[in-house]
Amino acid sequence: MSRLPTVERPLRPMLGVMRPEVWAFPATGATWSILSRAPLPRRARRSVMALVEGFEGVWSRFRADSLISRAADGRLGSGPIRLELPEGSGAMLDLYDRLHVATGGRIDPLVGADLVALGYDPACTFTVHAGSMTGPGPRARGRWGALARHEGDALILDRPALVDVGAIGKGFLADLVGALLLESGVEDFVIDASGDVLVHADGPVRIGLEDPAVSTDGADSARAVGVVEIARGAVAGSGISRRAWGDGLHHILDGLTGRPSARVTAAWAIAETCALADGLSTALFLTAPGELAASGLRFECAILSADGSAEVSRGLPGSLFTA
Known part of the structure; x- marks a missing residue:
């Protein structure tokens, strides 16, 4: 399985008094984890891994044998x-x-x-x-x-072209995994898809928003700049400190220019599905939240801009920390 150079984890689930079972596994070039009240049934784990393999066999641009790679070349x-x-x-x-x-x-x-x-x-x-x-x-x-x-x-x-579903794909796969868990009888869980978090729990789950200025590949050393709490729904985050490889070079591109976005350093979106939260956390780098909301999209958000300012939506179920 192909690996990305770094793991983007601007979110951290904290389940409080719930002592969860944790199952970690590789997916989308990163490490995912599922937190649940009891160990996941073996059959459910096998089904999750088959789902991941099938998804990457279609959509991974890092695999030469994937469907989109064969369509591109x-x-x-x-x-x-x-x-x-x-x-x-x-x-x-x-x-x-x-x-x-x-x-x-x-x-x-x-x-x-x-x-x-x-x-x-x-x-x-x-x-x-x-x-x-x-x-x-x-x-x-x-x-x-x-x-x-x-x-x-x-x-x-119309002709060979490379399709990259990185803005939504990881969140969409997390939604598929969540649906599979529900079908398997697992009702309370948190899926931490390495930066995209899907929550289906009987009470609020606290999720830390990682500071993009100090984040490192050693996830435990990062500090939070805010926190949100949700019981049902998803939180996704994007930041330019992950998957960055040079001055001004990172993975969040403006589709109109083909160049990295420079206005925002980190954005988090809370939405009903992980796919929508994932897509919006990228879209917020490129388009003002009011414009996105005007299109009919429903979400809450927090944004850190390159000029040092911060923006938080009125209904955010949490807050950014202030000095």
Whole structure:
């Protein structure tokens, strides 16, 4: 299983008096963990790992054998290319459509080509291609909705193109894992998908918001800059201190320019599903929260800006700490 260079963990579940069982496992190039009141049944664990493997076999751009990798390098033809995706995949693509429109095109799954050009390639070389910071960017690789579109669970590419679902995919997979646990009879759990947290508990769970200025790969040494509490729903966070490899180079790109966003340093979103929270935590780097809310998206959020200011939505179930 391919590994990403760092693990983004701007969230930390703290279950208080609940003494949870913890099962950790590799997924999406990071370490996930599921906290539950009792050990997960062996059958449920096997089902989770099969789900993860199936998801990565379709969507991982770090695996040469994945469906999207084969579609990107021409192994599935020169186009049009029709990808028949697993049942339910259309829900994730629908959410990408909504965020693409809500952000004016700044959320775009076709930024995979830009990430590769900037050095965040499957081999993690971090070698910036010549001209990638000044070249044509989106005009060369095409845009979501034009080059790529979907019909239900089928994705159609006019020509080979690299699709990157990093803005939503991890949260969407966490939702799938949560649904699987419920089907297995597990009612109280927290899924910590390495920065995206899905909570289904009978009482509030406290989740720390990690300070992006001091975070390190040793997760236990990070300090929190805030806390939220939820019993049902999801919290997701994104920050530029993780998956960063040079001056101004990080994994959160503006789909209109193909360049890293510079306005925000960290953002957290609270929403009904982990997929939506995941997508919004990225969208908040690119679009003002009021504009996202005006599009009909429902969420709460906290944002740390590059100028040192902070913004918290009125209904946030928690707060950022103040000096």
